[in-house]
Amino acid sequence: MNASPYSPARPAPLHRQLILRGLLPMTVVALALTGSLGVLHMRSLSAEARTVARIQAIRLGASMEAATGDDAVRYALTRALSRSAPTESLRLRRDDAPDLVIESGRQVPAGRALHVRLNTPLGELETVSDATSLHERRATAGVMTLLLCCGVLAVFLFTRRALERDVIEPIEGMRDRIDAFLHPRQANPIPRGGGELAAIDALLDELVDLRRRHDTAMADALRQRLQDIARHTRFIEQIGDHFRQPLQALALFVAGMQPGEDLRQRAVLGQMRTNLTRLNELLDGLLAMARFDAGAVEPRAVGLIAADLFVRERAAIDEDASRLGVDVHWRGGRLPLHGDPALLGELLHRLVSNAVVSTPHGRVLVAARRRGNAVRLEVRDNGMGLEPSQQERVFEEFTRLPGHAGYGIALAVARRIVDTLGGTIGVRSRPGRGTLFWVQLEGAAVGPPLRATSLLSRHPAH
Structure with a gap:
């Protein structure tokens, strides 16, 4: 796919954009508010000190209102000054007399006088107060303001790091992964114009377009697959008709032959009938495998009980079992299940037929059991068993087992049936101890699991 064009100008990185547009303005506002509060607090301290000094000046002025004469005025002011600790000295400027200066004896540090x-x-009364406490309080307020500003800066740095770790780095990682997925051949992708967020938006647009084209391609592929399945199905049906008609005609011809008393002709006629039967079985197996491989078989699940399968299969296998002297037992016929009766019947027939052929003059046990929401079908025999190397390829096409005269098609078809039903199939065997073929069909059980199911499975099907 073609990548969208990139802008030649490299925009600011994502973390710089977020810091400049989001975090930095808030930090500047917080610093400005902190500085303003500090200045207002120091101004309020100065105003408070001036107010206190003015109140003390008013008290000093009020103390000399009742005095007459310089000595009385001096005495009243001296006495009032001794009770005004912050006020260190005063000066009374008179128009008709010399200025009156009274000092408390306490020295005011240079630059700390408040007039x-x-x-x-x-x-006019002028007072001089000691403003040392005011300067100390203002210095404390300045230090507190500075500490608050440092705290704001520390929060800014911490938030910046947390923003980079928790937001920016995941976003950039997501962008790089999307970009690498969309443009695997581009070693060093250049961010698109408008910043990295715009680049992510562009990449997401490409993903949406890719998903739309993928859905279209999948729909076309599905339509093509359905057409192929229909074409293969017609081809298989035509092949079956073309082969089956000559075989049926040949079977009718052989059936009409009368060998008479000639033993050699009878032997030849018997071999011809056997070979025709095997050819029909081979053709049926090949056509069945072709239908399953082409996806032309669609399972249709209905409700049934295991006895429905057992009764049909018992009628189909009785003749071979009697001829070979095999005793077949059926268990779990009352187990309800949900599945395709035609496919399940064909599966069971191929497994049971294989077990009967493998166990001349032996026993075969066919059982249906419930395991949670799954149904397990088991076909067990006490025949010659299988070697480990044979067990690994027993479900492969044209794998002939010891004692079998067939072409190795039955178990390969059985595996395809199980795959179509969405189950699993397996085998356990020991040489000389018999063989167990099992099929697990998930979701095939009907109703909640009951303990009575295991009890009912012990009774044979009727």
Whole structure:
């Protein structure tokens, strides 16, 4: 597929875009708010100190209102000044008399004086207060503001790292994986114009287009497959008709032959009949395998019980079992199940026929059991058994087993039937100890599992 064109200009990386457009503005706003709060707090401290100093100046001015004469005024101011700890000195400027200066004796550090002027009836009163506490409180507020700013920066750095780890890196990894999937031959993909998020959108659009084309291709392939199945089915039917008609005519011709008393002619006629039977069986097996391989067999599941299969198969196998002296037992006929009766009957026939041929003058046990929501069919015999090498290829085409006169088609067809039904088939055997063929059909059981099912499976089918 052709990749969409890339922009020649390389945009800013995704983490830079997110930081510049999202995280950094919030950090700047937080720093501005922190600085503003710090400045407002220091201004409120200065205003508070000035208010306290002005209140003290008002009290000092009020203390000299009742005094008359310089000595009384000086005494009143000195006494009031001694009770005003932050105020270190005062000066009373009078128009008709010299200025009156009173000091408490405490020294104000350089640069830490707070001056307040107040008009009184005796003149302008100027107080000098010690602002050391104000400077200390403002310094503390500045340090706290600086710490808050450092905390905001620390949160910014931590959030940036968490954003890169939890958001940016997964997004970039997803983009790289999608890009590598869509453009496997491009070693160093260049981000598309508009940033990496736009690149991801473009890649997703390509995936949607790829999925749409894939669905279209799958629909075309399915339609072609259905046409092939129909063509193969017609071909198989035509081949079967072309081969079966000569074989039927030859069988009728052989059946009408009268060998008389000649033993050699009778032997030749018997071989011809046997070979015709085997040719019919071979043709049926080949056509069955061809139908299954072409997908022309569609299972149709219905409700039934195991006895429906057992009764039909017992009638088909009785003649061969009697001729070979094989005792066949059937168990679990009352087990209800859900499946295709035609396919299950053909499967059971091929397995039981194989067991009967393998066990002359022996015993064969056919059983149906329930395992959870699955049904297990078992065909067990006490015949000669199979070697491990034979067990590995027993379900392959044209694998002839010891003692079998056939072409090795029956078990290959049985495996195809099981695959069509969606089950599994297997074999367990020991040389000289018999063989067990089992088939597991998942979801074929009917109703909830009951303990009575195992009890009913012990009774033979009727």
